[in-house]
Each structure stands twice: as C-alpha cells, then as structure tokens.
Amino acid sequence: MTRAQSRHPDRVAIIGGGPGGYEAALVAAQLGARVTVVESAGPGGSAVLTDCVPSKTLIATAELMTEVEGANELGVLIGDGGVVVDLVRVNERVKRLALAQSVDIGSRLARDGIDVVRGRGRLESPERVVVERADGDTQVLEADAVLVATGAAPRTLASAQPDGERILTWEQVYDLTEEPSRMIVVGSGVTGAEFASAYNALGIDVVLVSSRDRVLPGEDADAAEVLEDVLIRRGMTVLGRSRMESVVRHGDSVTVTLTDGRTVEGSHCLLALGSVPNTDGLGLEEAGVALDERGFVTVDRVSRTTARGVYAAGDCTGVLMLASVAAMQGRIAMWHFLGDAVSPLDLKKVSSNVFTAPEIATVGWSQQAVDAGEIAAEVVMLPLSGNPRAKMQGVRDGFVKLFARPGTGIVVGGVVVGPRASELIHPVSLAVAESLTADQVAQAFTVYPSNSGSIAEAARRLHRG
Secondary structure, eight states: OOHHHHSSOOEEEEEOOSHHHHHHHHHHHHTTOEEEEEESSOTTHHHHHTSHHHHHHHHHHHHHHHHHHTTGGGTOOOOTTOOOOOHHHHHHHHHHHHHHHHHHHHHHHHHTTOEEEEEEEEEEETTEEEEEETTSOEEEEEOSEEEEOOOEEEOOBTTBOOOSSSEEETTTGGGOOSOOSEEEEEOOSHHHHHHHHHHHHTTOEEEEEOSSSSSOTTSOHHHHHHHHHHHHHTTOEEETTOOEEEEEEETTEEEEEETTSOEEEESEEEEOOOEEESOTTSOTGGGTOOBOTTSOBOOOTTOBOSSTTEEEOSGGGTSOOOHHHHHHHHHHHHHHHTTOOOOOOOGGGOEEEEOSSSEEEEEESOHHHHHTTSSOOEEEEEEGGGOHHHHHTTOOSOEEEEEEOTTTOBEEEEEEEETTHHHHTHHHHHHHHTTOBHHHHHHSOOOSSOTTHHHHHHHHHTOOO
C-alpha cells in the first residue's frame, strides 16, 4: 500500500505544466494524491506550445523535402517547377498541431481529476504556493509536496536582442509571414543545428555561425563530421571558429558582426545561444531551495531539492535538457514522495536524438569518454552505405557505432547516424538499459533487409570467441 492510499490524500502542487510537470501530475494522481498544476502558458507548457513539439513538426516537413531531394535517384521524376514550400502554411500547421497537443494533455489531466490553474506560482514556504491567476485573483495552495518544473527560456545577449520579426529566438520563428531569403543561425549546438538543417532542407539559404571548431561540439565527433559534410554539400555556409559579437537590424535586413570584424548579411537571424532557467521570482532560495551559479535548481537523483518536500524536474534543473528526462524526473519525484518503487535517474541510460538530416541518436557511454580513458570499451563502427536497405533507399550518409566492455561484451553505448536514427537507437537503448551483451544483441533476429540489420552486424563484429 502506498503512502497516499494509507491515509488522507496527499496534496501535491506542481508549478509548471510541461513534460516534467504534467507527467508527474499523472503519476501522483494514479497513486491517489490530490494534484494541482499551475501553468501560465497552457497544458504542455513551452515544450508543447513553443519549443519541442513545434520544432519537430517543422522538421517533419523538412524531412519530406530531404526525401524528395533524392527522388530522381529512385526513379521518381519531379517536374521542372520542383516542389515548393509555403512557409506560412507550414507555420500555421505547426501552431495548430502544438495547440491540439496542448488540448489533448489538458483533457487527459482533467480525466484524471487533476486541477489545472492558469497563472504563475511561487513558493511562500515549502508547504505553501501562492498563485497569481491569469484572471487577476490570487490563490493559495497548501501542499504536502511541491514540484518545481518551470523550464527554461532562450538565452539572449544585450548585443543581440530579438525583435520577433527579423531577429528571432527559436520560440518566435513560427510567426514568420514571409520566407527568409537568407537565414543566419547563430549557435551550432543541438538547437542551432536542427533549425539550420531544417531551413536548409526547406530551400532557404542558411549561414550557420559556430564559435567552435565544428557543429555539434557536444556530440559524437564522427557523427558531427558526417552532418557538417552533408550540410555543406547541400549548400549551407558553415562559419567555424566564428564568434558572434552583435546582431543589428536595418529595415528588412540584419547584420551579424563577428568578433574578428567580419560581417554577415541576411534577411533574418535566429539566435540559438542556449537556455537560462526560469527560476527568478519563484521564492526558491527564500524557501531553502539551493540554486547553482547559473540559477538552475540543485537536485539529487530522485529529484529532491535542498528544501524538505520540494522537488524539481526538467530544464530548470539543468540536468539534461530533454523532454524525456524532464518527464522521468517528474515521475521519479512523485514515486519517491508517495512511497512507490523508484530507481534513481541514470543518465547513462538516456537516449537522445538530434533531429537534423541525417539524424544523430546516442545512448550510454560516448567515444569521448572511451578516448579519455573514463571507461574501457571496444568500438565497432559500420557505415550505412554498406547496408542493403540503405542502398535501396538511396542512403549514403550515416553509420552505426557500438561500444562494448572488453571481456564481458556488455553493450555500454552506441551512436546511430542516418534517417530515423531516433527510432533505430531503441534496440541499443534496450541493450544498455538491461546490460545485454553484444552476443545477445547479435543473436536476436532482424528483418532482412532493414537498417536495424547494421546494429546486429556491428554486434556480431564485437564477438570474441
């Protein structure tokens, strides 16, 4: 019997209705708690309304254009007019789907008896949340546990202020009413690379400004090299080792000035400079919740903060900015508080994906960790160009890479680069999560022909008799 079932219902207040918040709410309600979610934007939060769902919807259109690009090779002839993208219609669909997803989440919360309050919440104490409601009223929530899941916002600089028209954050691009003639993307991390790849596939001239040696400096180096080569081959201009100093608008154009004095002219500029946590004005430190030097909430592996009864989940913790991690942190918090079985968060079992073309999916230990001697592992990498299904599909770029422990052969990590890598990484994730050996992976049947066959082939090559 859980704690919630043994006496009166526990009262749970959740500040933030994104993946960390609404998934936690569903778990808490399932375990018998009385749950209230406070959200200013709407069910799903910014992840659903302005961030993850909209960006991946835009990218879905870009994926179609990427496939069309190779149609001739597959014997599909497209007329002289080619295929034209109507960016306004694309953005209308993006916003429509985001809103529909938010409505679906709100309906699910209502079905489970969860109260949703539109407004902004702050901690008056670890047991008390004050809500400034959207209707102007103030509401006080007494709580046995509080979950802070307020997310993060796009980082901006004084020298590069977005105006929502020509200089944009990734939350503002869906209001574009004209197709950019030249989009300058500043920042080559995951967000910058995804948008640059998407707009490039949509037929827009893109310049990617990267302060590092290569795109995606935090990802597998072999994967990043494949992506950069593909982007350049498709006509993108990639400016490496180029740090932005300022962005200025001049009427219908923008000028990006680099620290070495060079300038880049375009019609629009997308700022992808990272994120800052939404933790100001929440009364966190006054309630005993510690923040790090960047303002992120400090949490342990079961989502506890330094204040008793206060948990935190999602991007406001800075642990790993993925919707899947936010959701798991929220679930773990409620399982822990309500006395259900719980396993601490293990980041080495998290699979992630960069939604570029090709996609880059990873899980477990990385090549960088192997090279640095943090873990001993044998590595096998197979190019997809040798896979029969990939040949049929006209896929030339990409690979499968597996890491396995010497001796035991246990799979501890993997990388997949190619179309739908986000789907193809799942068998590797299962292997890592369940400590399967390369032999066990190799001996599971795969469909012939299939891209997943390359995972089994890589595992076979890790066999040691």
